[in-house]
Amino acid sequence: MIQGAAGQLRSGPSRSGGRSASKLGYTLLYVVLIGVAVFQLFPLVWLLLFSLKNNQEVFDLPPLSLPMNPRWENYEKVWSAGNISVYFLNSVWITVVATVLTIMLGSLVTFAITRMKWKGSSFVLGLFMVAMMIPVHSTLIPLFSLFNKAGLTDHPVSLILSYVAFNMPITIMILLGFYYTLPREVEEAAVMDGCSVHRVFFRIVLPMTGSVLATTAIINMIYNWNEFIFVNTFISSDMFKTLTVGVQNFIGQYTTDWGAIGATLMISILPILLMFLFLSDRIVEGIAAGSVKG
Template structure:
């Protein structure tokens, strides 16, 4: 019969003790994460219940209480009579158009700055980085006057141009680290094979940066979808308004339809929420890949 030595017994005790501590640590971590998740989901649950109530229930019932009779007609009301269908489509195409322009132009600028040798590249990069410090509110009056002179006030193109310009600096900043880390051997091999600069960018470099492009696209989509100040300043016609300003239709001088407002906000949140749930892994992957300079 073989007996364990004291040192072996000590190792077993230490191993079991460390295993129990590790399990306790993971349990505590999961508990904290669950609490954070519940805290993050609280506004969405509250808004959903809010959207199914009428004015009397909004003010007389507790915030998280279920409506006595769910008013699903709030969604039908805002989608039809409230013109939310038009605002929703405007938000979709303006957001997608501005995002595509920003990502493509930002990729071209970043490629030129990081992969091509030319005088003034550092200066141009500095200009884009300085642009991040310009407050949005300080540009409203100059932009309004410019668009008024060229006939773009109350036109969706004014929003597309503005979103593209203001999102370019942050897009370039995210792309920089990834482009610096790209191996130059791939570009050299393509040049040897007779590839010109344009073909190299669209056929080789752009597909290699798909993960970080997904990150910048989602960030741009979230900003463009939720933007309010420029839409409220430049757009006055109902046919060009987006969801963020369309909610004002349910705010009257004497009465406010709070249930309809809640339904509108719920409709405006769902597309971005669904896109983020499906593409959240790409966001993390792109940020991690672009955070290290090779």
């Protein structure tokens, strides 16, 4: 009994010391994470204050200083007089159409590669993976020549086709790991019941991949929404421009409306930021679901 009591006395301080060390570690971790979060939010706070200033305040006041008179009219001006409403709607529908097409085509390709036996499947998969290494800038001149001959320059179709082509490899790569984890028994049972290949894909496989489809949708939407090079190269009419290019309307030869530029950038950031905040858990869920095979 004396030895047992001595053992308890020896184990008591060590346990309390371990708990204290654990609490200290968690406290330091939270402090570091809060610091990183503040550092990440700094550009957004700066941009918000920037968008509420005039040109004189932008250059005379410190970056994080409050404007003397917040100019909320900058947002009204860019939305109405700056044609930003048209650019915003163009960004929305082009992003949605390109994302839906990429997800559907990527799902069909991944289903064919992982579930069907046919010659050349590995070769086709290799072509998609090699396409990830092609720089975007090296394709601008060939694509412009191709779209010009096809009569698609200055048309949204050129943007949609470019977005789908360049997002397909990363979409297939994300879907591939998840498709390998899907149980084949469900599909085999459906085939035994007389289900066709098309019904197997649309009624069984596609609903089972909801989490990873949300992940690929968010990644595609972020890329399509923020894309600048293709819009600036292929589109010249104001009626088809998107937000990323529309900000150039406030840059003149002799004067530049910096407050309007800041308001335009804030308008372009808010939709994608809100979508990411609400759906960020689905990104982690989808990536984690497809990260382990078997």
